[in-house]
Amino acid sequence: MATKTVEPNRRDFMTIAAGSFAAVGGAAALWPFIDQMNPDASTLSLATVEVDLAPIEEGQSITVSWRGKPVFIRYRTSAEIEESRSVKLDDLADPVARNENVGDSAPATDQNRVNVKNEKMLVMIGICTHLGCIPKGQRVGDEKGEYGGWFCPCHGSHYDTAGRIRKGPAPRNLDVPAYDYISETKIKIG
Amino acid sequence: MAHASSYKPNTAIAKWFDVRLPIMRLMHDQLQDFPTPRNLNYLWTFGGILTFFLVVQLATGIVLAMHYVPHESMAFDSVERIMRDVNWGWLLRYMHSNGASMFFLAVYIHIARGMYYGSYKAPREVLWVLGVFLFLAMMATAFMGYSLVWGQMSFWAVTVITNLFSSLDSIVPGLGTTVVQWIWGGFAVGGPTLTRLFSLHYLLPFVIVGLVILHIWALHVPGNNNPTGIDIKTKSDAVPFHPYYTLKDAYALCLFVILFMGFVFYAPNFLGDPVNYEQADPLQTPPHIVPEWYFLPFYAILRAIPDKLFGVIAFAGSIGLLAFLPWLDTSKVRSTRYRPIYKWFFALFIIVVLALGYLGAKPAEGVYLLFSRIGTALYFGHLLVVLPVLGWFEKPSAMPGSITDDVLGKGSGGSRPSAASASPGRR
Amino acid sequence: MRKFVSPARNLAFGLAGTFLFAAALVVAPPQAVGKADQIKAQSWSFSAPFGMYDRGQLQRGYKVYKQVCAACHGLRLVRFRNLGEPGGPEFSAAAVKALAAEAEVQDGPNDDGEMFTRSGRPSDAFVSPFANVNAARAANNGAYPPDLSVMAKARVGGPDYLYALLTGYKKAPGDMKVGEGMSYNPVFTGGQIAMASPLDADSVEYTDGTPQILENYAKDVSAFLMWTAEPKLEERHKLGFRFMIYLFILAGFLYMAKRRVWARLKH
Numbered sequence: 001m002a003t004k005t006v007e008p009n010r011r012d013f014m015t016i017a018a019g020s021f022a023a024v025g026g027a028a029a030l031w032p033f034i035d036q037m038n039p040d041a042s043t044l045s046l047a048t049v050e051v052d053l054a055p056i057e058e059g060q061s062i063t064v065s066w067r068g069k070p071v072f073i074r075y076r077t078s079a080e081i082e083e084s085r086s087v088k089l090d091d092l093a094d095p096v097a098r099n100e101n102v103g104d105s106a107p108a109t110d111q112n113r114v115n116v117k118n119e120k121m122l123v124m125i126g127i128c129t130h131l132g133c134i135p136k137g138q139r140v141g142d143e144k145g146e147y148g149g150w151f152c153p154c155h156g157s158h159y160d161t162a163g164r165i166r167k168g169p170a171p172r173n174l175d176v177p178a179y180d181y182i183s184e185t186k187i188k189i190g
Numbered sequence: 191m192a193h194a195s196s197y198k199p200n201t202a203i204a205k206w207f208d209v210r211l212p213i214m215r216l217m218h219d220q221l222q223d224f225p226t227p228r229n230l231n232y233l234w235t236f237g238g239i240l241t242f243f244l245v246v247q248l249a250t251g252i253v254l255a256m257h258y259v260p261h262e263s264m265a266f267d268s269v270e271r272i273m274r275d276v277n278w279g280w281l282l283r284y285m286h287s288n289g290a291s292m293f294f295l296a297v298y299i300h301i302a303r304g305m306y307y308g309s310y311k312a313p314r315e316v317l318w319v320l321g322v323f324l325f326l327a328m329m330a331t332a333f334m335g336y337s338l339v340w341g342q343m344s345f346w347a348v349t350v351i352t353n354l355f356s357s358l359d360s361i362v363p364g365l366g367t368t369v370v371q372w373i374w375g376g377f378a379v380g381g382p383t384l385t386r387l388f389s390l391h392y393l394l395p396f397v398i399v400g401l402v403i404l405h406i407w408a409l410h411v412p413g414n415n416n417p418t419g420i421d422i423k424t425k426s427d428a429v430p431f432h433p434y435y436t437l438k439d440a441y442a443l444c445l446f447v448i449l450f451m452g453f454v455f456y457a458p459n460f461l462g463d464p465v466n467y468e469q470a471d472p473l474q475t476p477p478h479i480v481p482e483w484y485f486l487p488f489y490a491i492l493r494a495i496p497d498k499l500f501g502v503i504a505f506a507g508s509i510g511l512l513a514f515l516p517w518l519d520t521s522k523v524r525s526t527r528y529r530p531i532y533k534w535f536f537a538l539f540i541i542v543v544l545a546l547g548y549l550g551a552k553p554a555e556g557v558y559l560l561f562s563r564i565g566t567a568l569y570f571g572h573l574l575v576v577l578p579v580l581g582w583f584e585k586p587s588a589m590p591g592s593i594t595d596d597v598l599g600k601g602s603g604g605s606r607p608s609a610a611s612a613s614p615g616r617r
Numbered sequence: 618m619r620k621f622v623s624p625a626r627n628l629a630f631g632l633a634g635t636f637l638f639a640a641a642l643v644v645a646p647p648q649a650v651g652k653a654d655q656i657k658a659q660s661w662s663f664s665a666p667f668g669m670y671d672r673g674q675l676q677r678g679y680k681v682y683k684q685v686c687a688a689c690h691g692l693r694l695v696r697f698r699n700l701g702e703p704g705g706p707e708f709s710a711a712a713v714k715a716l717a718a719e720a721e722v723q724d725g726p727n728d729d730g731e732m733f734t735r736s737g738r739p740s741d742a743f744v745s746p747f748a749n750v751n752a753a754r755a756a757n758n759g760a761y762p763p764d765l766s767v768m769a770k771a772r773v774g775g776p777d778y779l780y781a782l783l784t785g786y787k788k789a790p791g792d793m794k795v796g797e798g799m800s801y802n803p804v805f806t807g808g809q810i811a812m813a814s815p816l817d818a819d820s821v822e823y824t825d826g827t828p829q830i831l832e833n834y835a836k837d838v839s840a841f842l843m844w845t846a847e848p849k850l851e852e853r854h855k856l857g858f859r860f861m862i863y864l865f866i867l868a869g870f871l872y873m874a875k876r877r878v879w880a881r882l883k884h
Contacts, residue, residue: 011656015433017871022440025863032278036253041275045698045740055728228882232739270694270767280849281856433878441871448864456666459770467771467846468763475807565859 014165040137048190050182053121061138063126068190070161071177072126079162080148081120084110092173093165099176117162117181123189124133124163125177128152130170135159150174195219200305219280219409226427226435227416229597233303234414234435235442236296242443243293244402246397248288251335254487258338260388262381264342266469282390284458290332291461292450294484297325303516308524309415315516316410322513324401327394329509334391339382341466342476348387349379350479354492358497366532378472418589418596419524427593478553486550493554504566511573518573520581528586535576542568632748649694656774656781666859670844672826675706678841684821686765689757689812691745694766695845698739705844705852711712713739720744731880758798769839769846776839778804783835786814840852 005109015154020133049066051073056062074125076084089095090108096105096111106112114122128135130152136152138161145151146167157168179189197218206269208215260270270602272279284460299322301321310318333351337344352373369528375382379540413422422428429435453460461483481489491508495501511518526536546565552558590596641739659877662671664824682692695719700708708716720737722744723880735742745764753761772778782804789801799809816834823829827837 010875012874013431015437018437018440018867018874021867021870025867032281033249033253036279036282037256038275040257040271040279041698041702042271043275045696045862047395052236101749115775125842267694272695274699280853284853428883435873437875437878441868443877444871446867447854448861448868451857451860451864455853464771464773464775465618467767512626528798 007075009143019092029170031126033062049190050186050188052186054116054185058120063138064189070126071189072122072124072138072174075123075140076088076120076122082104083148084113084160084162084164087160087164091166093167094171094173096173098173100178101176101180106166108162108164110162113164115179115181115187118171122161122163123176123179123187124151124174126150126174128154128157128170129172130157130168135174193219193223193225196223197535199276222430222432224410224431225296225413226431227414227422228591229416229418230414230432230435230438230591231417232438232442233299233306234302234320234416235439236303237409237484238439239443239446240293240300241402242447243289243296244378244395244398245288246292247286248399250282250289251392252311253282255392258388260338260385260532262340262384262470265384267337281454286335287464288450288453288458289461291453291482291484292446294330294332294397295326296446298484301512302540304415305539306526307415307417308419308519308521311517311519312516312522313412314408316403317412318516319420320401320405320408322509324405324457325400325512326509327398327401330396330484331391332371332482334387334394336466336482337384337387338391341465342468342470342474343463343466343479345379345470346479347481350385352379353357354505357502360499360528380472381447417523417525417527418587419528420555420593420596423592424573424594428519438454451541471508480551483547483551487546488550490546490550490562491566492507494548494559494566504570504604509568511586515573515577519577520579520593521577521584521586522570522581523589528589530587531584532580538568539572542572558609585617650874654787656777657838658777659780659839661843663840663843663850667854669854670704670706671840672707673827674837674840675844676708677823677825677827677833678837678839678844679706681816681821681838682765682841685815685834686838687746689746689753690761691747691764692743692766692845693745693764695743695848697737697741697743699845699848701739702848705848706841717741728774758811762812765842765845767846771846775846776843777788779839779842780835782810783816783839784832787851840877 016100040073046067049064049071051064051071053073053075056075058072058075059077061072063070063072077167087110089109095137097103097108097109099106100152101115102112111119113124114120126134127136129156133152133154135145135150135152135157137144143151143153145158147158149161149163150159152159152168152170155169157170159167159174160166162173163176165171179187179190182188194216195215196209197212199208199214204214207213254272257268257272257279258409259265269283271284284323295533304318330574333347337348352370355369356366358369360366371377373383375386376378376479384518463480463482468476482484488505488508492501492505522527522530526533542565545567546562549558549562549565554562634796635679647760662668662674682690700706700716701713702712717737720741720743721734722737722741724733724735725732746762747756750761769775769779774781782802785804787801787803787804789795791825793801794809795801795809799811801808802810802814816831816838818831819829821829821834827833
């Protein structure tokens with residue numbers, strides 16, 4: 001009357017097949033839960049901003065917001081440009097231009113950091129390439145660092161008047177975003 | 191817990207752990223080797239299905255909360271932003287809203303199974319009472335979650351249900367009003383109400399997780415009931431949980447998920463009320479207020495009573511009484527299979543609940559109201575009269591001698607339920 | 618072969634319970650907002666499980682919305698870029714830019730601290746015709762023309778309701794008194810609606826040869842509003858198909874695995 005229970009073989013191939021098939025589906029089902037944290041459609045669509053440069057005077061800086069990041073725009077003086085151009089490439093900590101509008105391997109000359117249509121106007125993302133703080137140097141009274149450009153107070157990175165890293169822990173020059181002149185005095189970033 | 195542990199750690203790490211935190215032993219004994227009656231039918235798979243839906247609701251809910259904004263002027267639009275802009279947002283939101291419905295569908299089948307097979311009887315009373323608490327926590331969570339959409343139906347559901355507390359005014363004048371204002375954080379349902387509903391909607395699921403752990407613990411002390419209601423007597427009455435019931439549960443779960451995904455992909459708004467796609471308007475009530483389908487039977491009971499306070503008491507009692515089922519039912523036999531008269535009362539009870547569900551969606555007037563009252567009377571009659579009285583004189587039909595006998599088709603006309611093993615702990 | 622009989626019966630029992638529930642739901646749908654008997658089911662390209670939107674229809678529907686409905690009804694949840702996204706009218710990128718540019722969008726504040734208007738960009742939302750509910754009521758004799766973004770999901774019958782409403786204007790029966798500034802429409806709750814019949818034959822020009830009759834206008838704009846309410850419908854139907862196939866195969870695997878394991882028990 002008592003039924004003998006056969007010790008079940010837990011490695012039955014059908015069970016393994018079903019288990020693997022379920023595991024594949026389960027793994028695929030994880031993707032929506034991960035991908036939902038990526039920037040959504042409305043965020044991705046807000047990719048451009050237009051800036052009127054006409055009101056900026058020589059020697060003045062403004063900061064605009066693009067994709068939630070500060071963009072530094074400085075109308076540089078001739079002295080600042082002169083100083084930047086006199087630097088030898090060998091003296092630079094990062095010899096690459098880091099400008100999305102020129103090639104990936106373009107050298108970090110002053111000309112490669114700006115747009116040929118207006119070499120006085122320097123446009124770059126104002127985020128220290130070390131750990132993401134906002135460097136000082138935009139406002140009149142700010143400390144501008146040893147090279148007269150920008151100085152990051154978090155860990156002491158010094159940028160020159162072309163936004164290139166000269167001293168301190170930051171690994172790269174400040175990034176120049178993709179932008180173009182849509183008129184004489186207007187640029188479109190992104 | 192009910193059986194000797196058969197776990198043998200076979201690596202050095204496993205041995206090291208086993209004397210410090212025997213979690214592998216727990217998993218092995220409770221989820222793998224646990225002796226389970228060999229005759230459980232597919233109605234016993236709903237416990238696993240419910241666990242799955244708890245996980246689905248938690249996972250989708252946590253990611254939806256990353257995009258939802260609990261603010262009266264932004265909540266509705268933030269839900270639509272999830273539906274339109276967030277990557278996979280439409281899928282996650284439809285899974286969450288339909289998942290709630292599936293959760294309730296599964297819990298109703300689970301409860302009905304427990305009632306039919308007498309799973310609440312000794313020694314499983316604590317297991318059952320914990321289940322009633324779980325059901326209450328689920329209802330509260332679902333209600334709060336529905337309010338977060340901040341559509342017209344959300345808003346007026348919150349208004350109507352929170353106003354139930356104002357019935358306390360008829361016991362202590364002013365008390366109800368005070369309580370309701372405390373719940374609202376204002377003089378009407380508004381922004382502060384929404385924010386606290388959101389907070390509690392995020393909290394309660396974790397309370398549910400805790401209750402589920404206790405529920406499973408309370409299940410694993412006496413072990414599963416089964417369709418015969420007869421306890422496990424010999425080794426041949428039981429099989430190890432894995433792989434027998436893991437596979438059976440997985441198969442049933444897969445079928446249930448097909449139903450779930452059918453709703454999500456092909457009829458995602460079928461179970462919801464269209465009016466909730468209108469943004470909440472505190473100055474205008476929709477012409478016809480209906481709760482989500484899973485609350486309809488209880489809503490019908492609430493509306494069937496003409497007095498405000500007694501309506502609320504009946505509403506609360508219709509759920510609260512379930513907790514007393516183990517003591518209301520006087521029958522010595524667990525399974526309805528062997529109760530020739532109760533069988534018919536049980537069928538009537540199911541019909542009454544479904545009918546109340548139908549009536550809850552209809553306007554509370556005329557013939558609908560009359561039938562709601564009859565249904566309410568039958569509902570309480572079943573719990574308060576049929577269950578206690580019937581057990582005293584109903585003569586149970588012949589029962590098999592053991593689970594094995596039942597499975598192998600022997601033993602009809604075997605032992606009578608007076609056999610010690612079949613009597614649920616009344617000795 | 619008892620082992621096959623018993624689980625099958627139990628499964629049937631379980632499924633019967635499920636269907637009983639489902640049947641109860643079908644029998645007891647929420648009370649209709651409009652008059653259900655007036656709403657006839659239309660054939661829509663998107664309603665079947667594999668249904669997709671008809672691009673031409675959505676583009677025509679957009680035109681009807683733009684030229685007729687937009688005067689009073691907003692679509693605040695829709696953005697111009699949506700018009701070019703897959704699963705919608707799928708206007709070209711250039712067309713989306715042009716359509717967006719037609720809108721005047723408020724932006725600001727500018728450097729002087731003032732708000733200003735500029736032409737729309739694809740990332741902008743549709744601009745509602747009225748600043749707020751009060752302004753809408755003031756301009757419409759006290760009636761509020763609701764936002765239509767999710768209207769196709771906010772009424773029983775969905776697009777069928779919208780179609781029925783738009784084509785449902787009739788001469789009022791003799792014994793009915795229609796209020797000042799109201800129109801008789803038996804589809805609308807109460808039979809009186811503040812919106813005068815909005816569509817007339819030949820009022821919107823179709824360039825693809827579709828006959829310019831009221832029924833086509835109503836159908837196209839109803840389909841368009843279904844899309845604004847449910848822009849991910851095509852993605853949902855496509856993904857659902859794959860997911861369902863996967864689940865059915867998995868169910869087959871699990872059933873076979875379960876049978877093999879249970880066959881070890883002596884019966």
